[in-house]
Amino acid sequence: MTIEITTVPCLADNYAYLIHNHTENTTCLIDAPEATPIIGYLEKRAWNLDKIFLTHHHSDHVAGLGDLLKRYSANVSGATADVKRLPSLDAELKENDKFYLGTIEFSVMEVYGHTIGHIALYSKKISAVFSGDSLMTLGCGRLFEGNPGIMWETLQKFSRLPPETKIYSGHEYGEKNANFAISIDPDNKKLQDRVALIKKLRLNNFPTVPSTIGAELETNPFLRAGNAELKKFLGLSKDEDAAVLAELRSRRDIF
Ligand code: ZN
Numbered sequence: 049m050t051i052e053i054t055t056v057p058c059l060a061d062n063y064a065y066l067i068h069n070h071t072e073n074t075t076c077l078i079d080a081p082e083a084t085p086i087i088g089y090l091e092k093r094a095w096n097l098d099k100i101f102l103t104h105h106h107s108d109h110v111a112g113l114g115d116l117l118k119r120y121s122a123n124v125s126g127a128t129a130d131v132k133r134l135p136s137l138d139a140e141l142k143e144n145d146k147f148y149l150g151t152i153e154f155s156v157m158e159v160y161g162h163t164i165g166h167i168a169l170y171s172k173k174i175s176a177v178f179s180g181d182s183l184m185t186l187g188c189g190r191l192f193e194g195n196p197g198i199m200w201e202t203l204q205k206f207s208r209l210p211p212e213t214k215i216y217s218g219h220e221y222g223e224k225n226a227n228f229a230i231s232i233d234p235d236n237k238k239l240q241d242r243v244a245l246i247k248k249l250r251l252n253n254f255p256t257v258p259s260t261i262g263a264e265l266e267t268n269p270f271l272r273a274g275n276a277e278l279k280k281f282l283g284l285s286k287d288e289d290a291a292v293l294a295e296l297r298s299r300r301d302i303f
């Protein structure tokens with residue numbers, strides 16, 4: 049089975065993803081920030097759009113849905129927990145529910161913290177997770193709903209995925225996240241190397257997605273909020289991990 053994952057840049061810094069199964073000729077879209085670039089790519093490849101998976105209700109992830117549905121009779125899935133705020137859904141999903149694109153199986157992860165009701169899609173088979181605005185390249189989404197403990201739980205969930213899992217997140221924040229990460233974890237050699245790589249990618253306008261769980265565990269300060277050295281550097285040695293995460297996120301908000 050040949051799977052192709054395409055990154056579709058949308059709006060100012062959003063990413064939508066098309067997962068295409070060449071064997072079965074089926075395509076799934078992850079998030080619908082705007083219709084035009086997505087339709088453009090589908091037309092270019094002569095692919096139909098069969099399924100749409102929405103990570104969360106924010107308009108920069110759903111605004112293109114109406115125009116896409118005028119053109120394709122795609123089946124739309126989103127979180128059970130957020131049906132009131134999401135566009136109308138054909139399938140409602142909760143933690144551990146299965147989602148299929150033909151014979152590729154995914155499982156649903158509830159990854160709250162950016163919003164309550166945010167979901168991600170993980171496939172062991174293709175070693176990929178679509179994380180929306182939860183876990184991102186060297187970062188995590190803003191804490192709009194819930195509390196820092198909820199986002200910390202979410203990040204722990206991601207950290208338990210196999211290290212080779214590729215992370216496809218909802219925005220291109222790689223360079224800003226890299227500058228922030230190195231400012232609070234300057235002696236981390238692996239991070240130094242990654243920052244250099246990310247700068248090179250952005251200079252050539254390449255995306256900094258996908259990342260991998262393994263790389264994020266070594267370099268993402270938000271995943272490392274429980275790390276003793278990082279806590280010491282921040283002067284927060286006695287704080288709970290979730291409180292360190294909250295401090296990191298509020299520093300990043302004004303960075
Ligand atoms: Zn969002």
Ligand code: FE
Nearest residue numbers: 106108181218
């Ligand atoms: Fe977003």
